[in-house]
Amino acid sequence: MKPALAGFLAALAVNAATLAGYHHWLVQPIPIVGVVDASRVYREEQERHLLAVSASPDDTARDKAIAAAKRFAHAFPANLAGLEHDCGCLVVDSSAIAAAPPSVPDLTAQLRQRVRP
Known part of the structure; x- marks a missing residue:
């Protein structure tokens, strides 16, 4: 025994x-998850740049507005990745989540601040 x-x-x-x-x-x-509505921020900035281009009085201002729009388009992925680094969490687009619990932070406002000069 x-x-x-x-x-x-x-x-x-x-x-x-x-x-x-x-x-x-x-x-x-388990990683902390944050939600961001990247498409809404992108659309808002796209509209803002479109208004800036269409409201330009001369070619110089129009070229400047187009250059700003191009800078935004190239910097957007880096800003999105930087948001993940800053919050120390996994950033997921809100379109990929059916129903987020209230404890999941919404990082859309932080992304909006990062992309606006």
């Missing part, structure tokens, strides 16, 4: 050590 108990305790100790090592070295913590 005692050898069986010793074997059982040894197996239990090995399993406990293996499980503890697995959780310590391999399992990553």
Whole structure:
């Protein structure tokens, strides 16, 4: 009886050590998730730049507005990635989520601040 108990305790100790090592070295913590409505921010900025281009009185102002629109379009992905870095969370577009719980932060306002000069 005692050898069986010793074997059982040894197996239990090995399993406990293996499980503890697995959780310590391999399992990553669950990331914090933030939601952003990137398409809405993009559309708003697109409309703003379109109004700036169409309201330009001369070619110089129009070229300047077009250059600003191009800078926005090229910088938008970097601003979106920078938002993920700043909040330290996984940023997910709101169109990919059916129903977000109230604890998930909405980062749309922060993205809007990042893209507006």
